[in-house]
Amino acid sequence: MRPAGRFAQEGACGGIAREEHMDTQVEFGVDTFGDITTDASGERLSQAQVLRNVVEQGELAERVGLDFFGVGEHHREDFAVSAPEVVLAAIGARTERIRLGSAVTVLSSDDPVRVFQRFATLDGLTGGRAEVILGRGSFTESFPLFGYDLAQYEALFEEKLELFVRLLDQEPVTWEGRLRPSIRGLPVYPHVEGRLRAWIGVGGSPESVVRAAHHGLPLVLAIIGGSPARFAPLAELYRKALGQFGRDELPVAVHSPGHVADTDEQARDELWPHYADIMGRIGRERGWGPITRGHFEQEAGPHGALYVGSTETVAQKIAAAVRAIGVSRFDLKYSNGTLGHELMLGSIERYGTEVVPRVRELLADPPRPAAG
16 A cells, blocks of 8 residues: 555544545455345345355455455354455455455454464465454454453453564564463464565554554554544554654555445435344344434434445545545445345445545545635
8 A cells, every 4th residue: 555645624524634644546445244144035144155145245346446355253143254264265266456354353362373374375375465454353252262261352462463463574483472372483384475464453442553553553443433533533643653653654444334325315225224133133232222213324424434325425425534534445344234145236336336436536636625
């Protein structure tokens, strides 16, 4: 990715736009968690069929010109993908250009050496197209599954991230661990041709943002609720921390959910029942109140985190967020609960062929100062 350019204006999504850091060559991707979907009759698909559908979705993402395809890792019944790099390898065998990465890899409950080896293998098989986005994950099922103590949630991630960053240099590793066994001058294979692309995904914690800067890794902001503009200070904190650590400026990306259809009304009506289903299900697990259509409409509005609507509506909203935060890549999470495969394919196609070109047009024009 290219380093960001510089300018500043009032953002259409609220707050002060950070255009001085916005790259005019913004990249665009899509993400999926491999949500278990339903067929036309409302019957749940098998996890195996969902995996095959994800591969088809990845192929389409390349055909419509997108830059990145991301697959999340989960270990629960409502998501089919527990091994993102395997799914990505299948997509890689059927594509030639699009970059392929996790969204995210739960490093805390995995082994850094094996994560590096799997993604280095993916990188070799796809000619340098692999990326890994490292995170702690928003679900905790992997901890008891793999025998980790949730009480060590923070410590596990910090220690394993330190080791993973060492592995990126592709030199024999000597490393002292407390929660993971130490390594004494051992090489790790396979090597990649160049350097494996690695990011840190965060959900809004200033400490996590500073951690990413400390380790010199690009940042992905997962914005799933509220105004995207409220994340601009976190992006600025990251850039400031990079400077304080003596590092060059690095990319900032955004991951947010959405759905594109012919009209705003159609997009919202198509997405709402599926969004309500997944948010209600997760909400019951976490003690949240019931999701309402009013809350959904607010998040789908100009200042919310849902990019739902027609081509123009979604494009205007993405352009506003890019300007407000100053990002190098925007990834639309097109999978949303039980939303059907055909609807997702339609959303990906509109996003790649209509929304992205329109966003580029909007970003190429100087933004207009806010009225008043």
